[in-house]
Amino acid sequence: MRRRWNRYAIEVAALRVLRPLGIAFFVLITVFPFYYMVLLSVRDISEIIESPGSIIVGLGELSTDAYERVLKPTSEGGEGFLRFLLNSLLLAAGTVVVTLLVSILGAYAVSRLEFFGRRAVHFLFLSVYLFPAILLAIPLFVAFSKMGLRGELWVLVIVYVAQTLPICVYMLRNYFETVPVSLEEAAEVDGATRMQIIRKITLPLAIPAIAATGLFVFMIAWNEFLFALLFLVEERPNWTVSLGVSQLTNIETPATTLMAGSVILTVPIIVLFLFAERLMTEGLTRGAEKG
Amino acid sequence: MTAVQAKPKRRARGTRAQRDARAGLALVSPTVIVVVVMVVLPVLWALLLSFQRIRLIQIRRMDILGSEYTLRNYDLLFGSSDFLAAIRVTLMYSVLGTFGAIALGLIAALLVRRPFKGRAAVRGVMLLPYVAPVVAIAFIWRVLLSPQLGFVNAVGTDVLGWDSPIPFLSQERGEITLFGLSFGVPTALLMVIFFESWKSFPFAFLFILARLQAVPGELEEAAKMDGATPTQVFRHILLPQLAGVIALIAVLRFIFTFNAFDEIYLLTGGGAGTEVLATQVYSFLTARNDVGASAAVAMFMAAVLAVLLLVYLKFFAERDRPA
Structure with missing residues (x-):
């Protein structure tokens, strides 16, 4: 180095300071809103109105009133969220089971078998993402209203399956292509049928990918809002947690209740995600490395 | 040693290729049937609906294919200033939202690129805005930005010395004074763009x-x-390597943001100058019960995306070929 403070040294020194600051900034903007949500859900509403800027709460001030109000059934003056939790769980689990069953077969076919129209399948899938959900919502809303089935939970399962199938087939296909074909050919020589090969060879090897895909679908179904709003809003017993929280916004609902509902909506997803983060992000970005 | 030559039991007839073709079609058919019945046919039907004057009350006794076809929905739309305003807002929202998400995502990725203590945890935490339910995060921000009990306004008035709380999500136009110059800003629209960037980075x-x-x-x-x-x-080594993936993210994010309904509906309900095409479709369908007009707006959205995607594919297919 000829000079002590050339451009190189300045940039390196600046980065040494800016990098930790930047990381701290990003952690702050991602964590703080969630912290704030939990904080408000356990505070007393009068204290929040009094000092909205305070972001710590004494242990003595903790209050679980908001949670009680949100979870209690409507007959006891609550918002009935236990029921909504059950609905969301059934809806998401049902979507996962059906989507996986259908997409495993589809992904296997696309990755292993040469058949007429194999390439056309991709264009079919592209269409799901190109068309706005709100565009699909109109004809589905009209059709299910016409059939008198609009408020049913199982109808929503079918809608969600259609929305998640393409991404599932894509994720699973990427994984199946990493399973060596030779294993399957060995089984075939031994006389196994196609279904036996899928069940006994391919599926056990693909368990991590299937788990990741299943979790992904669960999250999409649990978080979904538009179709739940359009299809279920007049059918309160069938509300999902997302829809329940979104309907808490009338004037007399305190912010603490709203935040308690949001915590109940968010916690299952964050727990699932932290538990399986690696599994899921790898499944999604596989292939991105190639550019 | 017994060399038993087990004869493979094969019920299916034909050559291997024929058998594979049959199995492939059988296995892929449930997927295709679901997508055709729940996506392709509805889209085609929505196209028909967009050419009819249909209200929600009439659907119980209407024909599936309808009867009278007319261009009136489209005619009314293109003469309506609300629709033209929604196009402008949607474009601003999706272009700036996409840009914000990519800029933040790029900076974040460069920051955590090299190993440091706690890197895995930081990386996991930074994904939270994207995985958390949209309803929950929209309401968190609604409370954070609220003029009465929100944290942002509390800090603004107590610490930063604002004269009065800013109604971030219900103010259509605000004024910012910088270096003695004051100029108008679309407050609520900027807030939903900011939210979109935060959620999607x-x-x-x-x-x-x-x-x-x-x-x-x-x-x-x-x-x-x-x-x-x-x-x-960064400029000469990393950026050229990242160009491809950034272009792809830009296209995907643009499509998602262009189609987005939840975020704006939950934050502002489409008020205060934030009405986008998606929320307009919804209000035509539910508040005005006008199925035909809502289908026409939605078809317009799909058409815009189709055109943009074709342009992108053509541009990129030609650029990638020599490589």
Whole structure:
């Protein structure tokens, strides 16, 4: 180095300071809103109105009133969220089971078998993402209203399956292509049928990918809002947690209740995600490395 | 040693290729049937609906194919200033939202690129805005930005010395004074764009980070040996390597943001100058019960995306060929 403070040294020194600051900034903007949500859900509403800027709460001030109000059934003056939790769980689990069953077969076919129209399948899938959900919502809303089935939970399962199938087939296909074909050919020589090969060879090897895909679908179904709003809003017993929280916004609902509902909506997803983060992000970005 | 030559039991007849073709079609058919029945046919039907004057009350006794076809929905739309305003807002929202998400995601990815203590935890935490339910995060921000009990306004008035709380999500136009110059800003629209960037930056972050890990180390090492500074390495080594993945994220994010309904509906309900095409479709369908007009707006959205996607594919197919 000829000079002590050339451009190189300045940039390196600046980065040494800016990098930790930047990381701290990003952690702050991602964590703080969630912290704030939990904080408000356990505070007393009068204290929040009094000092909205305070972001710590004494242990003595903790209050679980908001949670009680949100979870209690409507007959006891609550918002009935236990029921909504059950609905969301059934809806998401049902979507996962059906989507996986259908997409495993589809992904296997696309990755292993040469058949007429194999390439056309991709264009079919592209269409799901190109068309706005709100565009699909109109004809589905009209059709299910016409059939008198609009408020049913199982109808929503079918809608969600259609929305998640393409991404599932894509994720699973990427994984199946990493399973060596030779294993399957060995089984075939031994006389196994196609279904036996899928069940006994391919599926056990693909368990991590299937788990990741299943979790992904669960999250999409649990978080979904538009179709739940359009299809279920007049059918309160069938509300999902997302829809329940979104309907808490009338004037007399305190912010603490709203935040308690949001915590109940968010916690299952964050727990699932932290538990399986690696599994899921790898499944999604596989292939991105190639550019 | 017994060499039993088990004869494979094969119920299916025909050559191997024929058997594979049959099995492939059988296995893929449930997927195709679901997508055709729940996506393709509804889209085609929505196209028909957009050419009819249909109200929600009439649907119980209407024909599936309808009877009278007319251009009136489209005619009314293009003469309506609300619709033209929604096009403008949608474009601003999706272009700036996409840009914000990618800029934040790129910076975040560069920051956590090298190993440090707690890196895995930081990376996991940064994905939270994208995985958390949209209803929950929209309401968190509604409370944070609320003029009465929101944290942002409390800090603004108590610490930063604002004269009065700013109704961030219900103010259509606000005024900012900088260096003695004051100019108008679309407050609520900027807020929903900011929200969209915050919520979606993890998506860009994840993909850019994955691509960064795959950049060959030798390239950077060589540049450093030649005395390249960090910004020069970024500009001349990393950015060209990232161009492809950034372009792809830009297209995907643009499509998602262009189609987005939840975020705006939950934050502002489409008020205060934030009405986008998606919320307009919804209000035509539910508040005005006008199925035909809502289908026409939605078809317009699909058409815009189709055109943009074709342009992108053509542009990129030609650029990628020599490589």
